[in-house]
Amino acid sequence: MFKLMSLRNIVCQWLDAIEVHDPKRAQLLCKLIPASCPFERDLNLFGHTVFHIPPLCKLNPFYEQVVSLRFKCLCFLADECGEDITIYC
Structure with missing residues (x-):
C-alpha cells in the first residue's frame, strides 16, 4: 500500500511540475x-x-493535477500568446 501511495505522489508531483512553454x-x-x-x-x-x-x-486520483495543467495551458495561451481561448471552453 505504501508503494502505491508513493507512486501516486510521484505522478502528482510530476504533473504539477509540468511547465508550458510551447503554444x-x-x-x-x-x-x-x-x-x-x-x-x-x-x-x-x-x-x-x-x-x-x-x-x-x-x-480520478489525478483529477486536480490534470485540471490544473489545463488551466496552466489556457493561461499561457491567453497571457503569453494572446490567443482567444474561448474555443477551448
Whole structure:
C-alpha cells in the first residue's frame, strides 16, 4: 500500500511540475483535457429525466493535477500568446 501511495505522489508531483512553454503543446493539451466531465449524463425518456449520472471525474486520483495543467495551458495561451481561448471552453 505504501508503494502505491508513493507512486501516486510521484505522478502528482510530476504533473504539477509540468511547465508550458510551447503554444502547440498547450493547444493540444487544451483539446485533449475536457473542460467538463464527459461522463456526466441525464438519461431522458419521453422528455423527462429518468436518471442522472453524476460527474465521475473527481474519482480520478489525478483529477486536480490534470485540471490544473489545463488551466496552466489556457493561461499561457491567453497571457503569453494572446490567443482567444474561448474555443477551448
